[in-house]
Amino acid sequence: MMPTHLQLWLPLLVAVIFVSVVIGVLRWILLVRDSTLTAEQRLPRQFALIIVVLVGAIAIVLTLPVSESSRNQVLALMGVLISGVIAFSSTTIVANLMAGLVLRFNRPFRTGDFIQCNEFFGRVSEKGLLDTEIQTEQRHLVAIANSYLINNPVSVVRSSGTLITATVSIGYDVHHQKVTRLLEHAASNAGLEDGFVHVVELGDFSVSYRVCGLLTEVKNLITAKSNLYRNVLDSLHDGDVEIMSPNVVAQRPTDAQQRFIARADKRSAQPDDNIDSAQENVAFDKAEEAEKQEQSVLQLQQKIVTLAEASRTATDAEKPTLLRQLENTKLRLNSLLDTQAHDKAEK
Structure with missing residues (x-):
């Protein structure tokens, strides 16, 4: 009678010991042995260990000394629990956790990258399992749920460089070749590489031009935009090109030869391209x-x-x-x- 009883429980005992040893060895190999792993590097190893634990639990259930129908019921209960967790994850913390795993595996952006997701824009300061923290231009810290990042398009500024653009409307009385030359000069003075100009719209009263240039040091993105706008103003005004809608003639009486161009203060003739150079360091x-x-x-x-x-x-x-x-x-x-x-x- 005793040997029969032992034979019934022996597979379960062997399975428990084997699964425990395997989990312990894998935990030591994946997590304990290398103490230099960062939290981001430990995450996929922890996830793999969880999968091994689930497989081990199923193996233990299969060796239970019960009838086949009882084992099927236990397996069905485990399946219901796992399915319930996954279903519940669509609107709960588990949703953000799963989204965090997807972001870790896909790596669409890194810490320090500029990203924009709908109305949110800033540099990534921390990547967590449940949310991603970005720092905005106003130096605010905004925590965005990982599920929100998964469900909405995220644009990432490439670390190798990005295009800085500015759009301006000029009247039809100025030839496009002159405007193109002045805008390309503005892009060059702003420190941008490979500047070019596109005509983007022929309006009823003016032509819309877009000047673009490559910024290789993306950490100075905010300053570069300000410098480009400033140089566009200076270049067009120095070239005697008026940035104003022709409708202004219908709004106020004035001499047709009068130009509405802001003149630089002679007392501050030095260039001010670096006036905002410290903004990124603070923001x-x-x-x-x-x-x-x-x-x-x-x-x-x-x-x-x-x-x-x-x-x-x-x-x-x-x-x-x-x-x-x-x-x-x-x-x-x-x-x-x-x-x-x-x-x-x-x-």
Whole structure:
């Protein structure tokens, strides 16, 4: 009688022990062994471990010493619970969690990137599991739910460069070649590369021109736009081109030869292209710091991998030096990760 009873429970006991050992070993390999992993790098490993736990739970259920109908009922209950969680996720915290996983895997943007989602615009300062934090031009911190980012189009300013544009309307009495030359000169003075001009609309009273130029240092996006607008004004006014609708003639009596052009103050003849140069440093300070920290972590991790590979192939004389460098690099990385965790806790 006793052997029969043991035979019934032995598969379950073996399955529990096997699943526990596998989960413990995988947890040590994926999470515990490498203490230098960032929260973003640990996330896919934690997700994989959750899948292993679910598979292990199903394996344990299949070895239960009960009838087949009872096992099917338990499996059905587990399926209902998982389905309920997924269904409930469409409008709850789990929705943002799943959206956060999608953003981590797809990586449509990085910390420090400029993004725009509908009316929200700013630099990414933090990427969480439930929401993404951006810093706006007014230095405000805005937390956007990850599900909102998934369900709406997100435009990302490329780190390699972006086009800065300005649109202006000029009367039909000015030839387009002259306007094009002046606007291209404005783009060049604004520090933009490969400037060009498009005619975008032929209106009833004026022609709409759009001047574009490539900005390679995207961190100065706000300043670059202001500089382009300023140089457009200066270039057109210096070229004796009036930026005003011809309808002004019908609005007030004036001499047909009179020009409505703002003249620069002779007392401040020096160029003011850098008047807004410090705006980004103030407006996006947290996003800038977050980007620097993330880059530092990646660089230290890459250095650890390089030193570890070098120490394995080094000679006996070189190995102690490489090992010391490896240990110091790990200490620096751990200190940086502790600082990041402390900053998040204080937030």
